[in-house]
Amino acid sequence: MTFAIEMVGITKRFGTLVANKHISFGVRPGEIHALVGENGAGKTTLMNILFGMMPPDEGAIFVEGREVVMETPRTAIGLGLGMVHQHFKLVPSLTVAENIFLGMEITRGGLIDHKAQSDKARALSDEFGLGIDPDRRVSDLSVGIEQRVEILKVLARGARIVILDEPTAVLTPQESRDLFRTLRGFANAGMTVIFISHHLHEVLAVSDTVTVLRDGAVVGTLPTKELDEDRLVTMMVGREVNFDRRPRKTIEGRKVLELKEICARDNRGLPTLRDVSITVRAGEIVGIVGVDGNGQTELAEVVAGLRAPSYGEIAINGTAVAESSPGKMREAGLAHVPADRLVRGVDGSQQISANILMGRQATPPWVSAFGVVRWKQVRKLARDLIRRFDIRAQSEQTIVKTLSGGNIQKVVVAREFSQDAPIYLVDQPTRGVDIGAMEGIHDEIIAKRDEGAAILLISVQIDEVLALADRVLVMFAGRISGEVDPETATEDEIGYLMAGGSASRQAA
Ligand SMILES: Nc1ncnc2c1ncn2[C@@H]1O[C@H](COP(=O)(O)OP(=O)(O)OP(=O)(O)O)[C@@H](O)[C@H]1O
Ligand SMILES: [Mg+2]
Numbered sequence: 001m002t003f004a005i006e007m008v009g010i011t012k013r014f015g016t017l018v019a020n021k022h023i024s025f026g027v028r029p030g031e032i033h034a035l036v037g038e039n040g041a042g043k044t045t046l047m048n049i050l051f052g053m054m055p056p057d058e059g060a061i062f063v064e065g066r067e068v069v070m071e072t073p074r075t076a077i078g079l080g081l082g083m084v085h086q087h088f089k090l091v092p093s094l095t096v097a098e099n100i101f102l103g104m105e106i107t108r109g110g111l112i113d114h115k116a117q118s119d120k121a122r123a124l125s126d127e128f129g130l131g132i133d134p135d136r137r138v139s140d141l142s143v144g145i146e147q148r149v150e151i152l153k154v155l156a157r158g159a160r161i162v163i164l165d166e167p168t169a170v171l172t173p174q175e176s177r178d179l180f181r182t183l184r185g186f187a188n189a190g191m192t193v194i195f196i197s198h199h200l201h202e203v204l205a206v207s208d209t210v211t212v213l214r215d216g217a218v219v220g221t222l223p224t225k226e227l228d229e230d231r232l233v234t235m236m237v238g239r240e241v242n243f244d245r246r247p248r249k250t251i252e253g254r255k256v257l258e259l260k261e262i263c264a265r266d267n268r269g270l271p272t273l274r275d276v277s278i279t280v281r282a283g284e285i286v287g288i289v290g291v292d293g294n295g296q297t298e299l300a301e302v303v304a305g306l307r308a309p310s311y312g313e314i315a316i317n318g319t320a321v322a323e324s325s326p327g328k329m330r331e332a333g334l335a336h337v338p339a340d341r342l343v344r345g346v347d348g349s350q351q352i353s354a355n356i357l358m359g360r361q362a363t364p365p366w367v368s369a370f371g372v373v374r375w376k377q378v379r380k381l382a383r384d385l386i387r388r389f390d391i392r393a394q395s396e397q398t399i400v401k402t403l404s405g406g407n408i409q410k411v412v413v414a415r416e417f418s419q420d421a422p423i424y425l426v427d428q429p430t431r432g433v434d435i436g437a438m439e440g441i442h443d444e445i446i447a448k449r450d451e452g453a454a455i456l457l458i459s460v461q462i463d464e465v466l467a468l469a470d471r472v473l474v475m476f477a478g479r480i481s482g483e484v485d486p487e488t489a490t491e492d493e494i495g496y497l498m499a500g501g502s503a504s505r506q507a508a
Contacts, residue, residue, distance in 0.1 A: 003029075008062070021216040023046060095135055096149050100117070117134070174498075287465035289460075335419050413444070442464075
């Protein structure tokens with residue numbers, strides 16, 4: 001049988017670094033093929049080459065048996081490929097339909113025919129059961145919906161071979177299930193799907209075939225039914241990784257971070273937080289779970305000082321913070337791992353060491369009494385953190401945007417967790433990191449708690465919250481809809497609360 005896609009002997013170098021080493025990779029028509037491997041293994045690079053975003057140094061690409069040269073993404077799209085990138089590329093100020101038809105606008109008498117675009121987008125959404133309103137502005141959408149828009153965009157360009165780079169990194173388990181149902185529908189209709197994921201259980205549940213990369217080379221391609229999680233992990237990292245539930249503590253520490261009856265409005269001016277009260281004590285991890293779009297984003301923004309509450313009070317160590325701002329919250333002791341590493345987490349155009357310095361510019365020993373940065377010390381710190389957080393980079397002078405997605409995440413986590421902050425706001429701390437690194441980040445969070453920090457943890461990964469948090473709060477429709485015991489709660493129970501079920505009915 002001919003492959004839908006075949007890559008043969010692909011090698012890609014960035015300077016002295018070899019990101020892809022003689023990779024041969026074949027995907028059959030109508031299958032769902034998962035591509036897995038540690039952060040920096042070369043997955044995104046391989047898919048970028050396939051999609052014409054960069055040329056390989058060596059090797060050939062065949063589409064449906066015919067050798068092709070992928071000069072640009074346009075070539076790839078013309079051959080029936082579509083790609084949803086690791087970091088979404090939608091234009092927030094445009095509507096869904098405008099984004100979908102960007103660069104291929106439907107026109108009438110020289111003007112964009114908005115109605116035709118909207119109708120066509122809706123028809124396509126209906127055909128694949130995506131449930132998207134084409135007239136909404138992208139800035140108003142949750143990430144789960146944004147992702148579907150990205151998929152719709154790919155479909156509108158006639159893709160038969162769809163590549164998704166970590167499509168579920170930002171989705172809740174329920175949204176992931178919906179997505180995979182859609183992808184299975186594609187495969188059943190004869191389309192071919194390639195996806196990258198660090199969530200091995202979903203790889204095992206939904207793929208037909210798995211290819212494992214390690215250090216830029218293929219370890220193997222196997223039918224999913226011959227694999228289990230242990231085997232996959234061993235192939236990926238070359239050793240076994242342990243998953244332990246962490247011991248929990250009963251906390252009697254003093255109240256460090258208090259949110260009192262917080263109300264807030266979203267970007268459209270609609271109420272989004274309703275009477276939220278949360279107390280985080282010293283030495284405690286309070287976890288927040290909820291379906292994306294139920295107020296967690298705004299909650300994090302309020303705590304970070306990025307969004308002013310319309311009512312209520314934030315207190316730190318018993319003192320109310322008046323007119324909070326990111327600077328004020330930092331001064332008051334907050335360290336913050338933001339959900340979107342590229343928007344608020346790092347300056348991608350700068351070196352790792354410059355990013356590590358951020359937030360430390362005012363503090364010795366990193367800056368001299370005269371305000372001059374002590375780069376030698378900063379660079380040494382960066383080198384230490386690269387080791388401690390297992391950041392796969394050539395040196396501390398590597399420009400951050402050239403790192404793989406998971407390694408950019410590790411830079412943010414490293415900078416924040418190497419400070420002695422009394423309060424941590426960690427939002428999706430392990431987004432896009434591989435399971436080995438995830439264990440490392442979890443260890444850091446636990447260590448901070450044990451040193452007495454107050455930690456507010458927000459994650460769409462319920463299992464992550466259950467593994468780490470001492471107390472778990474569920475958010476629904478802008479409120480705290482219940483509290484569950486992380487020792488005994490099941491994902492189903494939590495899912496019920498997340499969908500708006502009430503805790504009292506749960507008890508009954
Ligand atoms: N534009 C670039 N310039 C220099 N190095 C790069 C560039 N793009 C990728 N690399 C390097 O190539 C290697 C592979 O990166 P890639 O993004 O393919 O990894 P990945 O498997 O997708 O990882 P992740 O799971 O973290 O997303 C990394 O060491 C990365 O730093
Ligand atoms: Mg990647």
